[in-house]
Amino acid sequence: MFIYDPALAVSLEEYGILIPSKPDKLRKPLAYLERRLGDVPRERWFAPLRHGLVTREDLERVHDGEFIGRLYGGGEEAEEEVIRAFELRDATGAWYRYDPSRAVRPLAGLFERELETASGTLQACLTAAETGFCFLLSGGRHHAQYAWGDGFCLINDVAIAADAFLRRRRARKVWIIDVDAHKGDGTAALAADRPDIVTLSIHMGDSWPLTEERRALGGHPSFIASDIDIEINRGEDGRYLGALAAGLERLARFSPAGGKPDLALVVDGSDPYEKDELPSTSGLRLTAEQMLERDTMVYRFLKERGIPSAWLTAGGYGDASHEVYERFFGWLIDNGEIPVGKK
Ligand SMILES: [Zn+2]
Helix, strand or coil, X not given: CEEECHHHHCCHHHHCECCCCCCHHHHHHHHHHHHHCCCCCHHHCEEEXXXXXXXXXXXXXXXXXXXXXXXXXXXXXXXXXXXXXXXXXXXXXXXXXXXXXXXXXXXXXXXXXXXXXXXXXXXXXXXXXXXXXXXXXXXXXXXXXXXXXXXXXXXXXXXXXXXXXXXHCCCCCEEXXXXXXXXXXXXXXXXXXXXCEEEEEEEECCCCXXXXXXXXXXXXXXXXXXXXXXXXXXXXXXXXXXXXXXXXXXXHHHCHHHCCCCEEEEECXXXXXXXCCCHHHCCCCECHHHHHHHHHHHHHHHHHCCCCEEEECCCCCCCCHHHHHHHHXXXXXXXXXXXXXXX
């Protein structure tokens, strides 16, 4: 199953935020699916977004209550939280990558988009548990921390959905496999004391959020370890797939006493791709072939073990992000992995 909703693909530019995270990253893969699966009844492969699935209580179980209160309160306090999460002011207090004159929506309104995104992520988890596989064209705000948003992530839909899934399904364990270029630092911090949420992150070892500046602060939550962290440094692209395979094997052995998980959430950022345009992703330059191998390796690893998987698009910047998802979707279709049933 695939989930998409235009409300999740509203461009950041409509809020005046000048980050090259483009709606085409989500829209073009949907158009690709429509071309490839045009003859198949839509309800066999597509699920509309269930609006409002995630509640305030779900957010408050994972995040600081006062932080969530400011977001629900709207106005200037919510706006300040968005400014912080998207780093829209520089050290002098001047606007940075934010142009209010281009905004057609209020900054504080971004919370609504992100709340809907978290609903989509939870829906993807619940759908995957029933069907084996679900891909949400959105989600993956893995940098949001306990009491503040960070790295373009206002609230951590990954941790929120994992927690809500565990309770709603009375499940015992969720894996979070994060293959975005950046460390899933917020998720690692939020799941640090949770034996029921096991985290693996493979990421650039020498780039944001793991900066020297943050390290020097001491005790910054970005450095809280995932259960399994795999660091790939600049120039080590050739090591990536082998390191991922070894990491997945470690994950499989991580808690044998606890049995296999009820679900895996895959934070499937396209920003390790060599065509990604965000400066802070330049430390990873995987080719299109390596990106496809990454996705299919994770997919097969989970399928072979009978573990349902919910996938999120996470980070991806510039005009080429959509290519990564289209290649993966094409592989799924070509290999009969999308169970569309008879026409
Ligand atoms: Zn990223």
